[in-house]
Amino acid sequence: MKKKRINSAPSSDDKIVRDKDKLENVTAFPSDTNSESLENIVALPSDIASEELESNSQNTSYAPNAEYIFSTNAEKSIWFAKKKVTKPSDALEIAPENMESNSQNTSYAPIPTDLDTKKRFGKERIRLALLGYGGKRGLISTVVIYAMLILFGFVYVYPLLYMLAYSFMDASDVVNPLVNFFPSSLYWQNYSEAAQTLNFWSSLGQSMLVAILPSIAQTVATMLVAYGLSRFRFRGRKLIIGLVVLAFIVPQQITMFPQLLIFKKLHILDSLLSFIVPAALGQGIKSTIFILIFFQFFNTIPKSVEEAAKIDGAGAFKIFVKIGIPAALPAILLCFLLSVVWYYNETVLSAIYFGGEYTTLPLQLERFQATYESIFGTASTTGKSANEAIYMAGTLLSILPLIVIYAFTQRFFVEGIDKAGITGE
Amino acid sequence: MKKQNTIRIRSDARNGLLFCLPWIVGFLALSLYPIIMSVVYSFSDVTVETDGIKIEPYGWGNFTYALVNDSAFVTALKDYAIKIVLYVPVITVVSLIIALLLNSKVKGKGFFRTLFFLPVIITSGPVISIFIDKGVAEFSGIATLIDFEALSATVPQFLVSALKFLTSEFIMILWFCGIQILVFMTGLNKLDKSMYEAAAIDGASKWEAFWKLTLPSINPFIVINVVFTIIMQSMFSLNPVISKIQADMNASGEGAGYGYSSAMSWIYFLVLVVLLVVFVLIFKKKERRRVR
Numbered sequence: 001m002k003k004k005r006i007n008s009a010p011s012s013d014d015k016i017v018r019d020k021d022k023l024e025n026v027t028a029f030p031s032d033t034n035s036e037s038l039e040n041i042v043a044l045p046s047d048i049a050s051e052e053l054e055s056n057s058q059n060t061s062y063a064p065n066a067e068y069i070f071s072t073n074a075e076k077s078i079w080f081a082k083k084k085v086t087k088p089s090d091a092l093e094i095a096p097e098n099m100e101s102n103s104q105n106t107s108y109a110p111i112p113t114d115l116d117t118k119k120r121f122g123k124e125r126i127r128l129a130l131l132g133y134g135g136k137r138g139l140i141s142t143v144v145i146y147a148m149l150i151l152f153g154f155v156y157v158y159p160l161l162y163m164l165a166y167s168f169m170d171a172s173d174v175v176n177p178l179v180n181f182f183p184s185s186l187y188w189q190n191y192s193e194a195a196q197t198l199n200f201w202s203s204l205g206q207s208m209l210v211a212i213l214p215s216i217a218q219t220v221a222t223m224l225v226a227y228g229l230s231r232f233r234f235r236g237r238k239l240i241i242g243l244v245v246l247a248f249i250v251p252q253q254i255t256m257f258p259q260l261l262i263f264k265k266l267h268i269l270d271s272l273l274s275f276i277v278p279a280a281l282g283q284g285i286k287s288t289i290f291i292l293i294f295f296q297f298f299n300t301i302p303k304s305v306e307e308a309a310k311i312d313g314a315g316a317f318k319i320f321v322k323i324g325i326p327a328a329l330p331a332i333l334l335c336f337l338l339s340v341v342w343y344y345n346e347t348v349l350s351a352i353y354f355g356g357e358y359t360t361l362p363l364q365l366e367r368f369q370a371t372y373e374s375i376f377g378t379a380s381t382t383g384k385s386a387n388e389a390i391y392m393a394g395t396l397l398s399i400l401p402l403i404v405i406y407a408f409t410q411r412f413f414v415e416g417i418d419k420a421g422i423t424g425e
Numbered sequence: 426m427k428k429q430n431t432i433r434i435r436s437d438a439r440n441g442l443l444f445c446l447p448w449i450v451g452f453l454a455l456s457l458y459p460i461i462m463s464v465v466y467s468f469s470d471v472t473v474e475t476d477g478i479k480i481e482p483y484g485w486g487n488f489t490y491a492l493v494n495d496s497a498f499v500t501a502l503k504d505y506a507i508k509i510v511l512y513v514p515v516i517t518v519v520s521l522i523i524a525l526l527l528n529s530k531v532k533g534k535g536f537f538r539t540l541f542f543l544p545v546i547i548t549s550g551p552v553i554s555i556f557i558d559k560g561v562a563e564f565s566g567i568a569t570l571i572d573f574e575a576l577s578a579t580v581p582q583f584l585v586s587a588l589k590f591l592t593s594e595f596i597m598i599l600w601f602c603g604i605q606i607l608v609f610m611t612g613l614n615k616l617d618k619s620m621y622e623a624a625a626i627d628g629a630s631k632w633e634a635f636w637k638l639t640l641p642s643i644n645p646f647i648v649i650n651v652v653f654t655i656i657m658q659s660m661f662s663l664n665p666v667i668s669k670i671q672a673d674m675n676a677s678g679e680g681a682g683y684g685y686s687s688a689m690s691w692i693y694f695l696v697l698v699v700l701l702v703v704f705v706l707i708f709k710k711k712e713r714r715r716v717r
Contacts, residue, residue, distance in 0.1 A: 145526055145529060145531060146531065148522075148526055149523075149526050149527070149531065149537055152523055152526075152541070152599065153537055153540050153541075155595070155596055155599055156540050156541060156543065156544065156596075156599060156600070157540065157543070158596060159556050159596060159600075160543075221447050221448065221451075222448075224444050224445075224447060224448070225444065225445050225447070225448040227444050228440070228441045228442070228443070228444025228445040229441070229444075229445065231441070231444075232437045232438070232440055232441025232444070233437055233438075233441070234437060234438035234439075234441040234442060235438065236442075237441065240445055240448070240449070243452060244448075247452065247456050248656060249656060249694075249697070249698070249701070250456070250460065250694060251659065251660065251667070251690055251693060251694055251697070252660065253667060253670045253671070253686065253689075253690040253693070254459070254460060254463045254687070254690045254691065254694060255455070255456060255459035255460060255463065256459075257459075257463070257466070257674065257683050257686070257687065258458065258459030258460075258462040258463055258466075259455055259459050261462075261478065262454070262455070262458075262459070277455075278451065278455050280447065280451075281447050281448065281450055281451025281452075281454070281455060282447055282448035282451045282452070283448075283451040283452065283455040283456055286660075291448075316436070316440040316443075316444075320444075341545070341546050341548075345547075345548055347551060347662065348662050348671065362551050362552070365551040365552070365555075366551045391555070392555075395551075395552055395555050398551070398552065399546075399547050399552055402546045402547060403546070403547075405546075406543065406546045410539045410542070413542060413545075414535075414538050414539060414542055414607065
């Protein structure tokens with residue numbers, strides 16, 4: 001029965017999905033890949049989706065089906081996380097829920113249905129609604145959960161909201177004790193002055209350069225090492241893994257000065273190369289985390305896929321390009337984005353290595369006060385000073401690029417970590 | 426057949442090393458060599474001259490000066506250790522709570538997840554230091570709820586100051602939870618649902634199920650998070666020890682310079698390793714006890 005399903009042609013509405021999912025889905029179905037050639041494996045997941053769509057009307061058949069397809073819970077969660085992107089899978093999302101409610105209805109006591117006394121029925125019902133019954137959550141715990149989530153959520157954004165509110169205050173609002181949170185009017189002047197002080201556009205361009213180029217190098221380098229450690233068995237492999245972890249624990253301060261001397265000898269100080277070279281050699285900022293993420297991803301590729309490719313005559317590097325990289329796409333995105341964020345935020349190293357050759361927004365923010373005074377004069381000469389509000393506006397401007405990046409890519413961050421499960425080992 | 430096997434093993438070794446080559450080169454040149462040099466520097470008096478650096482052996486001088494004479498360094502180190510001891514359990518517990526909340530069926534899960542991960546994006550030193558400077562990081566609401574004067578009458582002093590510290594840095598602590606929450610969520614997702622159903626049939630309450638099932642099963646994730654928290658905190662640029670090392674690096678005279686800051690870095694590294702080992706042992710032991 002299973003064979004048949006695998007070989008059946010995919011339905012038309014799955015075609016769009018197929019390209020997207022491609023080899024990614026191989027990871028979710030390690031057990032099914034033994035005898036099939038690559039092409040069929042690719043077709044497998046979308047075929048199941050179409051099967052599920054067809055049997056949409058028979059609700060009861062979901063539970064055993066779903067159990068059958070996913071041998072472990074982890075696989076299931078990975079798969080569903082992936083499926084969120086695609087359309088036809090919406091029907092599938094019902095599956096686990098149905099599974100749950102089915103089993104819960106049988107294992108827990110159903111709602112008591114004695115209608116003898118009206119009064120008791122009413123009371124009982126309220127009690128059940130509040131405390132919950134069987135698998136259903138009661139009102140009280142629902143309220144508590146949402147209240148806590150909202151409370152935590154508020155605490156998380158509070159600093160940002162505070163800064164946002166503060167950044168719009170004019171000079172009189174800042175000193176006015178009555179103006180507590182909300183400014184009396186939106187004062188945009190702060191932003192234009194802060195942007196001028198930060199030299200916003202030029203600094204932004206340099207920040208992006210400083211963040212993106214080393215990140216590309218770092219992503220490629222860490223991916224290569226992780227692939228080597230994950231897919232090949234050789235002497236010294238364990239030692240290298242140990243050293244990768246060790247490199248993470250040793251504080252930057254230990255290696256910083258000797259590295260500085262090396263860079264000086266190589267004449268790559270005061271240039272982007274002082275960031276790119278370590279990154280390209282897998283020694284960039286927090287590269288251990290990236291190696292572990294990639295390691296985890298490559299570990300999920302079934303050996304049989306690699307062997308099949310080998311029999312077809314593919315070399316190690318070709319297998320890496322054709323199988324490894326597509327399988328690790330979510331990890332590549334995640335690592336690249338994290339790397340960009342961390343390089344962007346780096347101030348200690350960029351201050352030392354670039355020596356003023358490049359100024360990033362966070363570096364500009366560090367000397368905000370001094371720059372402001374050199375442009376607009378000090379408080380004593382002009383009666384104006386870089387008040388808190390302008391400072392806050394500057395801070396917001398300096399993290400604005402990150403927030404914009406995050407707003408567009410947050411899904412990759414969060415889901416990537418979910419899938420990679422940095423965890424493992 | 427056998428021949429083929431050995432060929433494969435050999436090519437495996439070659440290819441594996443080939444993939445690791447950039448890293449190996451990088452590690453030898455940019456990590457191992459600097460580490461060795463740093464050890465050398467820490468035992469010497471390093472002066473920077475125009476045509477390079479001059480190294481004169483100094484024995485244990487840098488280390489003894491750091492630990493005996495330099496009270497600022499010892500204080501910073503102590504502050505750091507206390508901070509880690511307070512931060513690690515709180516961050517672990519808070520991120521576990523948030524992960525559990527998000528793991529239950531709630532609407533807007535994605536939205537909250539996005540929100541809780543946001544701080545990971547904004548972790549540059551300058552921005553965080555502004556938060557702390559301007560008092561945005563404090564959640565004054567909590568601090569006013571607790572009557573510290575009354576507490577200090579009944580509770581030992583160090584507990585009160587610990588509580589004060591935690592309330593004053595509450596938001597900061599939450600802000601460091603981003604990745605830990607996601608790690609816990611992955612861990613909770615991997616748990617077997619049928620296990621809970623079986624427990625419910627046997628009459629276990631949700632509370633009991635949490636202590637007997639959830640906690641032991643996610644113990645590895647707890648250890649990972651503890652290690653991660655300690656290392657991230659230790660690398661954080663606003664860490665008092667790091668700013669002290671940084672400040673002394675470019676200064677000159679006794680108790681300054683590269684040799685001295687190397688020595689401080691090594692002392693710092695040792696403290697870090699000790700903290701790491703102690704915490705890992707504590708959290709690992711718990712699991713063993715419960716299993717028995």
